[in-house]
Amino acid sequence: MRAITGLWRWRHNPLRRGTDLAEAWLCLAALLLVLVAGPVLGWLVGGVAQDALQRSVREQRESRHEVTATVVRELDRSPLDTDPETSAGRDLRSRVTADWTGPDGTAQHGTVLAALRSPHRGDHFTLWTDRHGRMAARPLDSATATTHAVLAGVGAALLTAGVVEAGRRLALWRMVRRRYARWDRAWDRAGPDWGRTGTGS
Known part of the structure; x- marks a missing residue:
């Protein structure tokens, strides 16, 4: 220049x-x-x-809903997940089988990641679903x-x-x-x- x-x-x-x-x-x-x-x-x-x-x-706020789910049982951790660095990042989330009711009133059952450190049967947590109760990602925030x-x-x-x-x-x-x-x-x-x-x- x-x-x-x-x-x-x-x-x-x-x-x-x-x-x-x-x-x-x-x-x-x-x-x-x-x-x-x-x-x-x-x-x-x-x-x-x-x-x-x-x-x-x-659009995502209109189509996705936060519902309360109930833990049915905790699923065993994968035996391949032995790396302390990867497991440390997942300490606050556990794989569980849970029941929840969709916004349209339908009963749902499935395997989800719960925001619980050590889940027990009957524990409650929140997850995001679409209007029919199927699991969905958290909506994008503003x-x-x-x-x-x-x-x-x-x-x-x-x-x-x-x-x-x-x-x-x-x-x-x-x-x-x-x-x-x-x-x-x-x-x-x-x-x-x-x-x-x-x-x-």
Whole structure:
């Protein structure tokens, strides 16, 4: 980006080449795109993501219900689950067989993960179901949806900056290659005797 600072200096410099000025304008345009287009695009993407995610939050809150289940019996832990690191993360959840009543009044029975450290028959816990009583994931909460939308916006802004910078580098690379090609043609025109005494130079 040094070419940007040299933009003013190159205005009336007799040593200025056309490519020097073009490089400076290219860098300035890329900087303006990163500073303006990146945040605007990030804001737009974040806004669209926020609308979609908040709509999903509302739909999930309408279609999922928290019900109370009763432990019938605790299931044995898997013999393969002997790693202390993985089992420590699951200490607060146990696999149990449980009964619960769905929001539509139907009786349900099945194997679930209960938020109980050491469940016993008759213990109660809550779980999420759909409107027919079938198990469902916990609905997305509004704060998490907003966090995802912000991350989407930041990602879009960073992606825009990356694309602009990649385009600037590609354009600069092509300009330098054309400059070197012109130099090669100039050297070819000068001929192999350039600088020798008595060759008319």
